[in-house]
Amino acid sequence: MHMTIFSTEGIPGAAEIRSAHNxxxxxIHRTPVFTSTYLNGLTGAxxxxxxxxxxxxxxxKIRGATNVVKSLPMDVxxxxxxxxxxxxxxxAVAFAAQQAQVPAYIVMPSNAPDVKKKAVAGYGAEITFCExxxxxxxxxxxxxxxRTGATFIHPYDDYRIIAGQGTAAKxxxxxxxxxxxxxxxxxxxxxxxxxALAAKHFAxxxxxxxxxxxxxxxxxxxxxxxxxxxxxQPKTIADGLLTSLGERNxxxxxxxxxxxxxxxxxxxxxxxxxxxxRMKIVVEPSxxxxxxxxxxxxxxxxxxxxxxxxxxxNVDLGKLPF
Amino acid sequence: MHMTIFSTEGIPGAAEIRSAHNxxxxxIHRTPVFTSTYLNGLTGAxxxxxxxxxxxxxxxKIRGATNVVKSLPMDVxxxxxxxxxxxxxxxAVAFAAQQAQVPAYIVMPSNAPDVKKKAVAGYGAEITFCExxxxxxxxxxxxxxxRTGATFIHPYDDYRIIAGQGTAAKxxxxxxxxxxxxxxxxxxxxxxxxxALAAKHFAxxxxxxxxxxxxxxxxxxxxxxxxxxxxxQPKTIADGLLTSLGERNxxxxxxxxxxxxxxxxxxxxxxxxxxxxRMKIVVEPSxxxxxxxxxxxxxxxxxxxxxxxxxxxNVDLGKLPF
Numbered sequence: 001m002h003m004t005i006f007s008t009e010g011i012p013g014a015a016e017i018r019s020a021h022n023x024x025x026x027x028i029h030r031t032p033v034f035t036s037t038y039l040n041g042l043t044g045a046x047x048x049x050x051x052x053x054x055x056x057x058x059x060x061k062i063r064g065a066t067n068v069v070k071s072l073p074m075d076v077x078x079x080x081x082x083x084x085x086x087x088x089x090x091x092a093v094a095f096a097a098q099q100a101q102v103p104a105y106i107v108m109p110s111n112a113p114d115v116k117k118k119a120v121a122g123y124g125a126e127i128t129f130c131e132x133x134x135x136x137x138x139x140x141x142x143x144x145x146x147r148t149g150a151t152f153i154h155p156y157d158d159y160r161i162i163a164g165q166g167t168a169a170k171x172x173x174x175x176x177x178x179x180x181x182x183x184x185x186x187x188x189x190x191x192x193x194x195x196a197l198a199a200k201h202f203a204x205x206x207x208x209x210x211x212x213x214x215x216x217x218x219x220x221x222x223x224x225x226x227x228x229x230x231x232x233q234p235k236t237i238a239d240g241l242l243t244s245l246g247e248r249n250x251x252x253x254x255x256x257x258x259x260x261x262x263x264x265x266x267x268x269x270x271x272x273x274x275x276x277x278r279m280k281i282v283v284e285p286s287x288x289x290x291x292x293x294x295x296x297x298x299x300x301x302x303x304x305x306x307x308x309x310x311x312x313x314n315v316d317l318g319k320l321p322f
Numbered sequence: 323m324h325m326t327i328f329s330t331e332g333i334p335g336a337a338e339i340r341s342a343h344n345x346x347x348x349x350i351h352r353t354p355v356f357t358s359t360y361l362n363g364l365t366g367a368x369x370x371x372x373x374x375x376x377x378x379x380x381x382x383k384i385r386g387a388t389n390v391v392k393s394l395p396m397d398v399x400x401x402x403x404x405x406x407x408x409x410x411x412x413x414a415v416a417f418a419a420q421q422a423q424v425p426a427y428i429v430m431p432s433n434a435p436d437v438k439k440k441a442v443a444g445y446g447a448e449i450t451f452c453e454x455x456x457x458x459x460x461x462x463x464x465x466x467x468x469r470t471g472a473t474f475i476h477p478y479d480d481y482r483i484i485a486g487q488g489t490a491a492k493x494x495x496x497x498x499x500x501x502x503x504x505x506x507x508x509x510x511x512x513x514x515x516x517x518a519l520a521a522k523h524f525a526x527x528x529x530x531x532x533x534x535x536x537x538x539x540x541x542x543x544x545x546x547x548x549x550x551x552x553x554x555q556p557k558t559i560a561d562g563l564l565t566s567l568g569e570r571n572x573x574x575x576x577x578x579x580x581x582x583x584x585x586x587x588x589x590x591x592x593x594x595x596x597x598x599x600r601m602k603i604v605v606e607p608s609x610x611x612x613x614x615x616x617x618x619x620x621x622x623x624x625x626x627x628x629x630x631x632x633x634x635x636n637v638d639l640g641k642l643p644f
Contacts, residue, residue, distance in 0.1 A: 273639060277604075
């Protein structure tokens with residue numbers, strides 16, 4: 001047992017997640033759920049994979065970003081959106097801004113991969129490059145917000161983002177037989193927190209676990225010690241999970257998640273290969289982390305119905321681990 | 323204009339394809355149709371991709387094989403199935419036999435890739451290796467058939483196979499708005515012939531084209547000269563399309579296909595990358611050939627509704643061209 005040390009004020013309830021879903025549904029895909037006879041045989045479980053790699057912009061991040069954008073008053077929205085990110089959240093904000101026909105100001109570290117820069121530019125966003133440090137990113141974004149009046153959208157430490165990301169698990173719970181276990185990768189914690197809240201509000205008795213590479217196990221250590229331990233020099237192929245847990249995310253995770261599982265880099269690559277080869281879909285290494293934890297027997301899934309969120313499919317084909 | 327020099331007796335009509343579909347429907351997936359805003363923008367067309375990479379065994383080949391198996395009398399079926407193939411057809415026959423709980427005897431060239439051997443063995447088939455020549459494969463299969471009484475299932479030059487493969491196009495025509503153009507890769511011609519017959523019987527005014535790598539252009543040359551020209555030392559990354567056209571397939575193609583388009587290896591790799599990156603699905607190089615022909619402007623698709631059969635997703639992740 002533990003005492004939650006964070007405020008619970010503003011944490012999304014059933015109504016907020018349901019509203020988020022109604023708000024974003026016309027603008028996102030209701031992604032399909034994949035199953036694999038082979039993987040079921042291998043694990044002894046019935047696995048249900050929620051394919052957010054087939055989502056708009058290729059990742060679940062469009063859910064949270066769209067929820068924020070569609071919640072903003074028109075006069076606020078008109079001034080544009082701003083974020084700092086080198087990953088899927090940057091694309092999500094850029095795409096949502098393009099759809100809403102308002103400016104997007106994206107701060108990216110100067111060393112961001114070309115493919116990410118191109119994708120963000122492809123959605124018509126104005127990119128500002130800065131030094132590759134969190135301080136430089138935050139300062140640059142703050143300057144843009146103060147100059148333009150744009151709304152800053154945090155990638156995960158925001159209850160509207162958490163409610164939006166939770167809609168993926170809500171759909172999965174609606175589209176599958178009763179689940180016993182729900183697994184989500186955890187980086188900043190937006191997806192895991194949203195998943196845990198969706199399980200709490202829209203299902204009964206589902207055990208939710210976060211899944212993390214050993215090389216970026218700040219969530220596992222934070223969960224263990226019940227205090228936020230930042231990610232220091234994380235190293236993993238699962239580049240979507242390098243971020244430190246957010247405060248709001250951690251509060252929800254402490255209260256509603258059963259545990260945080262970890263796995264090795266070798267298992268991530270093995271799980272990634274299984275998903276590509278057997279399910280014939282392109283997913284990011286981050287997506288393979290839950291299956292990798294199962295392969296390492298970190299959780300008993302025999303005979304269970306297990307939902308797994310495949311978070312995205314934005315991967316550099318020139319840098320595959322196979 | 324041309325005179326068909328092949329018999330039309332036994333060519334599947336609407337009734338045969340419809341029967342095939344009813345016969346196999348309980349045992350296959352009705353695969354989804356994918357679209358991509360990006361690829362539509364790039365080509366100026368509305369493209370509808372039939373995702374047979376998500377089919378059982380990862381390829382359309384299970385359709386034809388299942389149609390044959392489910393047509394056989396029980397006493398004939400009980401003696402088992404035989405084929406020679408190093409590719410998807412071997413997996414299809416092995417899987418269909420496993421489902422029917424009868425023996426599968428698969429002749430494979432000794433130099434077949436390990437991944438293919440493993441897949442076939444994984445379905446419980448008995449593999450017989452032989453010298454990597456067509457003569458050795460045929461002789462080995464003939465010996466097995468004479469010894470066991472197993473039914474030989476040709477990979478493409480068989481009207482029951484053609485009717486089965488045509489069900490993919492039938493589904494695509496049922497699941498999309500009216501198509502103007504339908505593109506299929508062509509190797510032995512089972513998929514293309516079936517696609518052309520499905521378009522003739524289940525749609526109005528759809529122009530059907532075969533698509534082929536320049537390095538294996540026996541179908542294009544045969545179509546041009548209106549006589550069967552075998553494939554001699556073909557060379558292409560699209561390893562599903564190395565085979566020579568079958569006789570029955572060629573007869574149907576001459577009568578019901580508008581033309582055979584060709585493309586370069588560079589375009590195939592470019593199209594493959596686009597499908598993987600933009601649609602987030604794993605497809606074989608053969609699947610990328612129709613999109614490669616579009617990228618090379620071999621056909622005018624502007625403003626048109628274009629169906630494309632993605633034939634399969636069985637690819638060796640250790641040998642990607644990216």
